[in-house]
Amino acid sequence: MKFLILLFLITGQIVMAAKIEHIEVKGIKIPLIFEEDRRLPLVNTQIVFTNSGSITDTKKAGLAKFSAKMLNEGSREMGANGFAEMLESKAIHMSASTGSETFVIEMGSLNEQFKQSAKYLKMLLKSPNFTERSLKKVKTMTMGAISRKENDYDYVASNALKSLLFKGTVLAQPASGTLKSVQSITLEDVKNFTKKHLVLSRAIVVVGGDVDIEAVKKELAKVLKILPKGKSEPLPYFEANGDAKxxxxxxxxxxxxxxxxxxxxxxxxxxxxxxxxxxxxxxxxxxxxxxxxxxxxxxxxxxxxxxxxxxxxxxxxxxxxxxxxxxxxxxxxxxxxxxxxxxxxxxxxxxxxxxxxxxxxxxxxxxxxxxxxxxxxxxxxxxxxxxxxxxxxxxxxxxxxxxxxxxxxxxxxxxxxxxxxxxxxxx
CATH class of the missing domain: 3.30.830.10 (Metalloenzyme, LuxS/M16 peptidase-like)
Known part of the structure; x- marks a missing residue:
C-alpha cells in the first residue's frame, strides 16, 4: 500500500515527501522508505536491521560495534585499501555502524553511480573481509580507543550511571565493550553475528535523492537477494532502576x-x-x-x-x-x-x-x-x-x-x- 503525503516544487525541481512502499525478496516484503529529491544529483541509501544493535551484546560486550567495524574493512578479494580506493574512484561512500537497537549499512553516491554503488554493496555483503588479519587490526584500534576513554571522565560517569540504572542487563555495559570483552571476540563471533542479524526479516530500506523508485527496487533487490531470510525477534524492554543510588x-x-x-x-x-x-x-x-x-x-x-x-x-x-x-x-x-x-x-x-x-x-x-x-x-x-x-x-x-x-x-x-x-x- 502506498502512502503519498505531498508533492511540491522547489526551484523548478521535484521534491516528493517520503512515502512507504516495499521490495519483495524471497517472499518477504521489506519496507522501503523513499523520498525523491531532484535538487542535487545525489542518492543516499540505508539498510537498517532492527534489533541488531548493541542491545544484542548479551554474551560479549561490544560485539555489534566490532562487527560493524569489521564490515568496514572492505571485501575479502580486494582488502580494506583496495575496496576503499575503488569506492573513492567513483566518489562513493559506504559504511556500517550501530546504534542501541539497530545495525545500519549506508551508502551515498552521485545518481549516475547508484547502480555501481549497489554492485559494490553486493560485493561487500557477499564476501566481507572477515580474516584474522582484519580481526587483529580492528581489535588493536578498538582496544586503543577504549584505553583512551579511561581518562574521558564524561564517558566514565555516563557508563557508571547506566550501570546503576540498568544493573544486571546488557545496557549496564559499554556499547563499545571492555578491553577484556573485545580481546575475547573471535572471527566466528563476527560471522555468527552478521549471519543472525543481517537478514531480510529485520531489514528496512531507506532511500532518498535524485533516483527513480523502480530503479531503486530493481538494484536493491539484487543486493538483498544474497541475504538469508533469517528471523525477526521481539526487542527486549529494560526498566530503569528506581532505587535512587x-x-x-x-x-x-x-x-x-x-x-x-x-x-x-x-x-x-x-x-x-x-x-x-x-x-x-x-x-x-x-x-x-x-x-x-x-x-x-x-x-x-x-x-x-x-x-x-x-x-x-x-x-x-x-x-x-x-x-x-x-x-x-x-x-x-x-x-x-x-x-x-x-x-x-x-x-x-x-x-x-x-x-x-x-x-x-x-x-x-x-x-x-x-x-x-x-x-x-x-x-x-x-x-x-x-x-x-x-x-x-x-x-x-x-x-x-x-x-x-x-x-x-x-x-x-x-x-x-x-x-x-x-x-x-x-x-
Missing amino acids: TEVLKRETEQAYIYFGSPYNMAVNDEDYYKARVATFILGTGGFGSRLMEEIRVKRGLAYSAYARVHVSKSVSYLNGYLQTKIESQDEAKKTVQEVIEQFVKNGVTQDELEQTKKFLLGSEPLRVETMSQRLNRTFMDYYKGFPLDHSKKELQKIKDLQLDDLNDFIKQHREILKLSFAIVTK
Whole structure:
C-alpha cells in the first residue's frame, strides 16, 4: 500500500515527501522508505536491521560495534585499501555502524553511480573481509580507543550511571565493550553475528535523492537477494532502576563530573510524548532558558552548563542529565539538581515558559527538516515507532494547542523522575 503525503516544487525541481512502499525478496516484503529529491544529483541509501544493535551484546560486550567495524574493512578479494580506493574512484561512500537497537549499512553516491554503488554493496555483503588479519587490526584500534576513554571522565560517569540504572542487563555495559570483552571476540563471533542479524526479516530500506523508485527496487533487490531470510525477534524492554543510588568514582581530576538519571514511565508510541518533549525542554533541554541552567549556572554559578533529556525508545524509557562543577561544589550541585526536579514536579511550569517553548519548537521546525537525510530519518523513526507518516506534523499541532493545565497535570503524574540515581567522578 502506498502512502503519498505531498508533492511540491522547489526551484523548478521535484521534491516528493517520503512515502512507504516495499521490495519483495524471497517472499518477504521489506519496507522501503523513499523520498525523491531532484535538487542535487545525489542518492543516499540505508539498510537498517532492527534489533541488531548493541542491545544484542548479551554474551560479549561490544560485539555489534566490532562487527560493524569489521564490515568496514572492505571485501575479502580486494582488502580494506583496495575496496576503499575503488569506492573513492567513483566518489562513493559506504559504511556500517550501530546504534542501541539497530545495525545500519549506508551508502551515498552521485545518481549516475547508484547502480555501481549497489554492485559494490553486493560485493561487500557477499564476501566481507572477515580474516584474522582484519580481526587483529580492528581489535588493536578498538582496544586503543577504549584505553583512551579511561581518562574521558564524561564517558566514565555516563557508563557508571547506566550501570546503576540498568544493573544486571546488557545496557549496564559499554556499547563499545571492555578491553577484556573485545580481546575475547573471535572471527566466528563476527560471522555468527552478521549471519543472525543481517537478514531480510529485520531489514528496512531507506532511500532518498535524485533516483527513480523502480530503479531503486530493481538494484536493491539484487543486493538483498544474497541475504538469508533469517528471523525477526521481539526487542527486549529494560526498566530503569528506581532505587535512587549514588556511586562515587575517585580519579585524578580537577572537576567533578555529575551524571544523574531516573525512570520515565512512557511507551515509545505514547500519544502524550509531545508533552514530555515540551516538559523536558523547559526542565533541561532548552539551554539558557531551562530550569536546570537557570538555577545551576545563572543563579548559583555552579557549572558552565547543565542538561537533562528524556530517552524513549522501544527498549528503554528514562531521564538523564549531566553537569561539571568544582570539586568543592559537587554536593551543592547534586542537591540543587534534586531540588530543581522536585519543584518542577510539584509546581509544574509557568504560562510564559510554555509560550516560549512553543515559539522555539514550532519556529525551529524548518531547521529540523531542511535536508533530505533529516526528513528521511524522521519518517523512518515515525515508521519504526509504529506511527503514521504524518505523525510529526500532527505532533506539532498538538504542541501548538497544548494548554498549561494539561501540561502541568502531565508533569505531576511523572513523580518517578524524583527517584534520581547519581554517578559522580571526583578527586
